[in-house]
Amino acid sequence: MxxxxxxxxxxxxxxxxxxxxxxxxxxxxxxxxxxxxxxxxxxxxxxxxxxxxxxxxxxxxxxxxxxxxxxxxxxxxxxxxxxxxxxxAGLGALETALGLGIVSLFIAICVYDIYHTLIPDAWSYLAAFLSLLYALSISDASLVWILSSGPLVALPLFAMWLISKGRWMGLGDAKLALSLGWLLGLAQGMFALLGAFILGSIVSIFILLPLQTILERAKGIGITVLNPHDRRFTMQSEVPFGPFLIASCLFLWFLHVYGYDPAMYLFGF
Ligand SMILES: [Zn+2]
Known part of the structure; x- marks a missing residue:
């Protein structure tokens, strides 16, 4: 009910x-x-x-x-x-409310990023803020440790953005990663980053790159897609990374709140 x-x-x-x-x-x-x-x-x-x-x-x-x-x-x-x-998930009332807010923002960010390869700042900052409140409410680690987990998880993406001048990674993705660090903690947050890269590579190689070929083959056997030229993905094109960060983050977060911790089994933390 x-x-x-x-x-x-x-x-x-x-x-x-x-x-x-x-x-x-x-x-x-x-x-x-x-x-x-x-x-x-x-x-x-x-x-x-x-x-x-x-x-x-x-x-x-x-x-x-x-x-x-x-x-x-x-x-x-x-x-x-x-x-x-x-x-x-059996969370407390406050954590449930924060969780609902965070997943709502994540869905909006995910869809918007797919359309525009852009993440509205206000949405990722609000998600980061709610994730920080969540961390403060559930974690018994020291305040400095809790506060730093968001920026530390965002740091690798921020460095990639800086070094590549925005070609490999958008600044929006780094801002989104703040949420991963605060929602999951430092270790699991880093694990989620790794998961997002793996997921992103698999999807890019097996779905996005061959998409044009798949569509042309489909046309050859009489299946037409309304507008096959809507989006073309090539090695150079910008693939939105936000959806992979979010999918990886939510997967790990749900495993965690339901009592399974994959990182714990694999790496012992
Ligand atoms: Zn109408």
Whole structure:
């Protein structure tokens, strides 16, 4: 029953995150009514119900029949799933609230980074701040140790940004890594960085680089994708790193709060 409440709350927040992601960096305020991005018609209340409206409308706008982006339903369901995971972890009330805030910001950062290869500063700073509060509330280490774990985990990415003048790593990724250090602590945070690099390389080599080839092959056997030239990934192109940092961080954090510590088994810390 309680889990159902977390799921529904997650769907509502997910729906809000969709609006936040779309309107960030645009003139539109996050408080205005939502409209169809294609024909501009204002949406009615039943068209704003998370997931259900997408299913009822069969993924199309009622007036202009243009397809509703899969982003909406994906973000809503993902938020609901992560909220249930946070809610079911048996954390205290404060840690649960902080956890919900952090995963919400992580989802927004992840999707925004995929679209723009850019992480809004306000979002990563807020996530870092909530992660620091989380660290202060759960850790019994000394204050200096707690405070330094965020910057220390961000340091390798900051150094990469500095040395490469932003070509290998964005400064936004270093700012995001503050959250990893405070949410996971120094050792696990470093482990999460390593995980993000491994995950990033695997995905780049096996999915993003061959993407163009896969799409052309698909066309050859009669499958066409709406706009295959939307994004091309090459060795030179900028692959967003934020999603890998976040995936790696959340994977380790959930393992930890559910009582499994992979780093402990592998390296003894
Ligand atoms: Zn429309």
């Amino acid at each position: 309680e889990m159902l409440a977390f799921a529904i709350f997650g769907l509502i927040i997910g729906s809000f995150l969709n609006v936040l992601i779309l309107r960030e960096g645009s003139e539109q305020s996050i408080l205005g009514r939502s409209s169809c991005p294609s024909c501009g018609r204002l949406l009615l209340w039943f068209e704003l119900v998370p997931v259900l409206s997408f299913l009822v409308l069969r993924g199309k706008c009622r007036t202009c029949k243009s397809r509703i982006s899969l982003q909406y339903i994906t973000v809503e369901i993902l938020t609901a799933v992560l909220f249930v995971l946070v809610g079911g």
